C-alpha cells in the first residue's frame with residue numbers, strides 16, 4: 468500500500484523483504500510492487516542494501532501477537548534485533564530519516580478509561596508489543612544530528628491491501644460473517660481497540676518521511692483518525708449491519724481482555740504535515756465486505772494460510788521451506 472502511494476508521488480521505491488507471504492492472497496498488481504525488490508532478511512541487512520536511499524520505511528517484521536507467541540525469542544531477534552540492524556545499516560549508508568512501524572499495542576494494559584497520548588507509559592503485554600516498545604527505545608538512543616527515527620504507533624489495521632490479512636479483528640469478523648453466517652466475539656465485547664485503515668497508515672508513513680526534521684525527529688505519533696477507538700462489540704455490530712443475515716453472538720467466554728486501550732490521535736493530525744486520514748470504519752467494513760463477496764471467499768480459504776499470517780509461517784516450517792529460525796535452509 469505504501470509502495471503504491473510512494474510510486475504515485477513520484478518516488479523510486481526499493482522493497483526489502485524475505486517474502487514470507489509472497490504467495491498468499493490473490494496475485495499482486497504491478498502498481499503495488501516496488502521498482503526494485505531485494506529479497507533479504509532484516510537480520511542480514513548491510514549498508515550496501517541501503518545505498519542512495521533517502522528514507523527507510525521499516526515495516527518488515529512479525530506483525531501480530533500470535534506470531535509473537537510462536538517464538539518470543541525470535542520475535543525479539545527480528546522485531547528488535549532486525550530493526551536495530553536495519554537502522555545501523557541506514558546510518559552507515561547516510562540515510563537520515565527512519566520511519567518505524569511501531570504499534571499502539573505497546574500501551575497494552577492501559578484499561579481504556581482515558582484516551583492515551585504519546586506521553587503515556589508503555590505497558591506492553593505480549594512479546595510482540597514488548598519488541599515494538601524496546602525497538603523504539605533502541606532507535607531513540609541512535610538518534611543524532613544526521614539520523615532521525617520517527618515512531619508510527621499504528622492502530623490495528625483494517626482494509627484490503629495487496630496481500631489481505633484476515634487475522635485482524637475487523638476483517639476476521641467480516642470473514643466469519645460471510646463464510647459461516649456467524650459473528651462470534653469470544654470476549655465480553657468491552658475491550659477498546661483503536662483502528663485505522665491501511666491506506667491511512669501508508670499515507671502517514673509517507674508524510675513522516677517527508678516532514679521537516681524538527682517536526683518529527685525522535686517523535687512518536689499515534690496513527691489513526693480522530694475518533695477511531697471502538698469497543699469490540701461495536702465493531703461486531705457494524706459488521707452485523709453489513710451482513711444482516713449473520714448471527715451476532717458475544718459469548719463472553721474469555722471474559723475481558725488485558726489488551727484494552729483508547730488512544731488520542733491529535734498529535735499526528737496536527738504534527739505530521741499533510742496527514743489527513745481518509746477512511747472511516749464504516750467505509751472500511753463496506754470495502755472488505757464487498758471484497759469477500761466479489762471473491763466468493765470460502766471459509767476454507769479465508770481461515771487458511773492464504774490470509775492468516777501465523778498459519779503461513781507454520782506451513783512453511785512444516786513443509787521445510789523455513790527452519791525454526793524462519794530462515795530458508797541452506798541448499799545441500
Ligand SMILES: NC(=O)c1ccc[n+]([C@@H]2O[C@H](COP(=O)([O-])OP(=O)(O)OC[C@H]3O[C@@H](n4cnc5c(N)ncnc54)[C@H](O)[C@@H]3O)[C@@H](O)[C@H]2O)c1
Pocket residue numbers: 483484485486487488507508509510525526527528529530531545549568569570571620621622623624625630632635776
Ligand atoms: N497490521 C496492523 O494492524 C499493524 C498495526 C500496528 C503495527 N503494524 C506493523 O506494521 C508492519 C507491517 O504490518 P503488516 O500488517 O503489513 O504485516 P505483514 O505480516 O502483512 O507484513 C510484514 C512483512 O514483513 C516481512 N518480514 C517478516 N520478517 C522478516 C524478516 N526477518 N526480514 C525481512 N522481512 C520480514 C514479511 O515477509 C512481510 O512481508 C509490521 O511491523 C507490524 O508490526 C501493523
